[in-house]
Amino acid sequence: MVNAGKPGAGRSGRPRAGEERLSRQAILEAALRIVDAEGLEAMTMRRLATTLGVNPMSLYHHLPNKAAVFAGLVELVFAGMGNSAAADDEVDWRTELTGAAHAYRNALRAHPNLALQVLADAAGVSEVVVVTVEPFYRALDRAGLTPRQIFEAVNTLIDFIHGFSLGEASVRSETFELAPDLLERVSKLQPGQAPTLAKIVGILGADGLHYEFDDGFETGLSLFADGIAARFGL
Amino acid sequence: MVNAGKPGAGRSGRPRAGEERLSRQAILEAALRIVDAEGLEAMTMRRLATTLGVNPMSLYHHLPNKAAVFAGLVELVFAGMGNSAAADDEVDWRTELTGAAHAYRNALRAHPNLALQVLADAAGVSEVVVVTVEPFYRALDRAGLTPRQIFEAVNTLIDFIHGFSLGEASVRSETFELAPDLLERVSKLQPGQAPTLAKIVGILGADGLHYEFDDGFETGLSLFADGIAARFGL
DNA sequence: ACCTGAACACCGTTCAAGT
DNA sequence: ACCTGAACACCGTTCAAGT
Numbered sequence: 001m002v003n004a005g006k007p008g009a010g011r012s013g014r015p016r017a018g019e020e021r022l023s024r025q026a027i028l029e030a031a032l033r034i035v036d037a038e039g040l041e042a043m044t045m046r047r048l049a050t051t052l053g054v055n056p057m058s059l060y061h062h063l064p065n066k067a068a069v070f071a072g073l074v075e076l077v078f079a080g081m082g083n084s085a086a087a088d089d090e091v092d093w094r095t096e097l098t099g100a101a102h103a104y105r106n107a108l109r110a111h112p113n114l115a116l117q118v119l120a121d122a123a124g125v126s127e128v129v130v131v132t133v134e135p136f137y138r139a140l141d142r143a144g145l146t147p148r149q150i151f152e153a154v155n156t157l158i159d160f161i162h163g164f165s166l167g168e169a170s171v172r173s174e175t176f177e178l179a180p181d182l183l184e185r186v187s188k189l190q191p192g193q194a195p196t197l198a199k200i201v202g203i204l205g206a207d208g209l210h211y212e213f214d215d216g217f218e219t220g221l222s223l224f225a226d227g228i229a230a231r232f233g234l
Numbered sequence: 235m236v237n238a239g240k241p242g243a244g245r246s247g248r249p250r251a252g253e254e255r256l257s258r259q260a261i262l263e264a265a266l267r268i269v270d271a272e273g274l275e276a277m278t279m280r281r282l283a284t285t286l287g288v289n290p291m292s293l294y295h296h297l298p299n300k301a302a303v304f305a306g307l308v309e310l311v312f313a314g315m316g317n318s319a320a321a322d323d324e325v326d327w328r329t330e331l332t333g334a335a336h337a338y339r340n341a342l343r344a345h346p347n348l349a350l351q352v353l354a355d356a357a358g359v360s361e362v363v364v365v366t367v368e369p370f371y372r373a374l375d376r377a378g379l380t381p382r383q384i385f386e387a388v389n390t391l392i393d394f395i396h397g398f399s400l401g402e403a404s405v406r407s408e409t410f411e412l413a414p415d416l417l418e419r420v421s422k423l424q425p426g427q428a429p430t431l432a433k434i435v436g437i438l439g440a441d442g443l444h445y446e447f448d449d450g451f452e453t454g455l456s457l458f459a460d461g462i463a464a465r466f467g468l
Numbered sequence: 469a470c471c472t473g474a475a476c477a478c479c480g481t482t483c484a485a486g487t
Numbered sequence: 488a489c490c491t492g493a494a495c496a497c498c499g500t501t502c503a504a505g506t
Contacts, residue, residue: 022489045480055491057481062489066480119400120350130419134428141430147437155445156394156454163397164390166353185364194368196375203381211389220390227461256470279499289472291500296470300499 021054024062028072032111035073039113043069073114074121078128081107093143093234094225100135101161101221108165115169119162133158143234153228160220168213255288258296262306266345269307273347277303307348308355312362315341327377327468328459334369335395335455342399349403353396367392377468387462394454402447 030052034043045066049056063069081103091099108115133154140150183205186198228234264286268277279300283290297303315337325333342349367388374384417439420432462468 044478046478057492058490060481116350116354119397120404130416130431131423131428134431137428137434138430141434147434150434151438152450152453153457155450156398156457159397159401159454160390160394161397162400163353163393163395166396166400167393170354182364189365194365194371196371197364197368200371200375200381200384204385216386216389219386220393223387223390223461223465224457225461226464227457227459230460230464231457278497280497291473292471294500 022052022058022062024072027052027059027062028069028076031069032073032076032114035113036111040117045069070117071121074118075128077107077111077114077118078132080110081132093139094229096139096142097136097157097225098221100139101157101217103135104132104158104161105165105217108161109168112169115165119166140228143228143232145228145232149232157224160224164213164217164220256286256292256296258306261286261293261296262303262310265303266307266310266348269347270345274351279303304351305355308352309362311341311345311348311352312366314344315366327373328463330376331370331373331391331459332455334373335391335451337369338366338392338395339399339451342395343402346403349399353400374462377462377466379462379466383466391458394458398447398451398454 027048031043031048034048034051045059046056048069049059052059059069063072108118111118136154136157137150140153145153182201186194186201189198191198261282265277265282268282268285279293280290282303283293286293293303297306342352345352370388370391371384374387379387416435420428420435423432425432
């Protein structure tokens with residue numbers, strides 16, 4: 001009735017061999033489509049089941065619970081970065097580092113509705129996540145840092161990318177005008193409450209204050225790379 | 235029966251003047267206690283009502299919905315940073331910037347269970363949030379950057395703090411050993427899948443790989459400050 | 469104005485039963 | 488082994504009714 005064409009509708013019990021309607025993979029793909037189209041909150045087990053033309057309880061034979069579904073989605077996102085950029089020795093450490101950062105950001109950007117979940121779970125999940133940092137390690141190893149320095153610098157850079165991506169994901173569109181909002185908010189403050197902010201925003205507002213995520217990311221990256229170069233004399 | 239001592243239990247209708255049991259403030263304080271003690275998921279409207287000894291629907295006379303409760307909590311957190319550090323002209327830009335960063339991080343750390351919500355909502359909320367960046371602006375204004383440079387540098391630094399705090403919040407304890415987990419994960423990789431990572435982690439693991447959030451934050455901050463100093467010749 | 473009870477339309481998950 | 492139906496213990500929120 002809801003979906004007249006769904007396979008096996010109205011029959012129950014074990015499907016014949018080769019006729020399974022469900023698999024972990026198929027479930028995760030359907031879940032990702034829901035999240036991309038309608039957001040995290042829309043992804044409920046019951047909703048997921050109906051889009052698959054299946055009883056809600058069937059899902060539990062392939063994934064233990066809802067948290068496992070989200071964990072699986074996070075893995076999908078990380079799997080989508082990795083090995084894209086094979087080792088490239090033709091290029092200096094800074095270029096390689098910048099490339100790794102872009103790849104990482106782009107993977108997070110591919111599914112903005114999932115980003116919050118990814119960032120919250122990043123620590124938690126599987127081997128897939130760990131491979132993803134290889135290019136960062138390689139670039140800084142080539143630059144000649146010590147293991148400890150590499151470890152700390154990579155952590156810092158990835159923290160920046162996470163924070164940046166969080167901000168980017170929380171705004172749907174690619175570009176947005178900060179000006180009206182920020183100007184408005186600042187002008188509502190009691191005078192003297194944030195004088196420097198008021199002054200700076202006033203000056204920027206005159207030129208038309210706006211923010212491009214691409215530029216912001218580039219600025220952050222190169223500030224970070226300048227820090228590395230300065231501190232380690234590169 | 236559930237709470238024999240709750241005020242006004244069993245009576246309904248409008249309370250007499252001066253006898254109101256509820257207020258936005260009281261509701262938010264109770265909500266924060268629940269979040270701190272049991273996490274975001276435990277904070278449901280029905281749960282909140284019972285801890286206040288009140289019908290769930292009473293809450294809706296003070297806050298329009300659950301999202302507004304969380305938005306109110308986010309405001310509380312930001313209100314907890316601000317004006318702690320009054321302008322201090324005795325000190326150089328770098329010290330002032332570092333101080334602002336610590337204050338910001340500490341406010342986020344005060345309610346780890348709320349951090350994810352705060353970071354997800356940070357863009358969305360009220361004037362309270364905007365005041366919070368004043369010390370950052372002041373420090374870099376004093377350093378002599380242009381308005382545009384200040385704007386971009388502050389964005390970058392705050393992105394780092396957000397990403398860092400996300401990682402910190404997602405791990406409950408103050409310190410944790412990365413070694414067993416990270417070493418284990420890396421050793422499970424297929425050989426050659428992440429050679430540099432494997433090498434670095436191997437070396438660090440020998441010394442006992444561990445991570446202190448306080449040190450990590452300091453490292454990130456000073457890398458960032460080095461970048462500012464190098465780029466702008468300070 | 470402020471609080472309440474009953475109701476609606478949802479959830480995730482367990483359990484026993486089908487094939 | 489895999490799928491199902493009914494049931495349990497929850498949700499957020501609307502609406503009409505109390506004082």
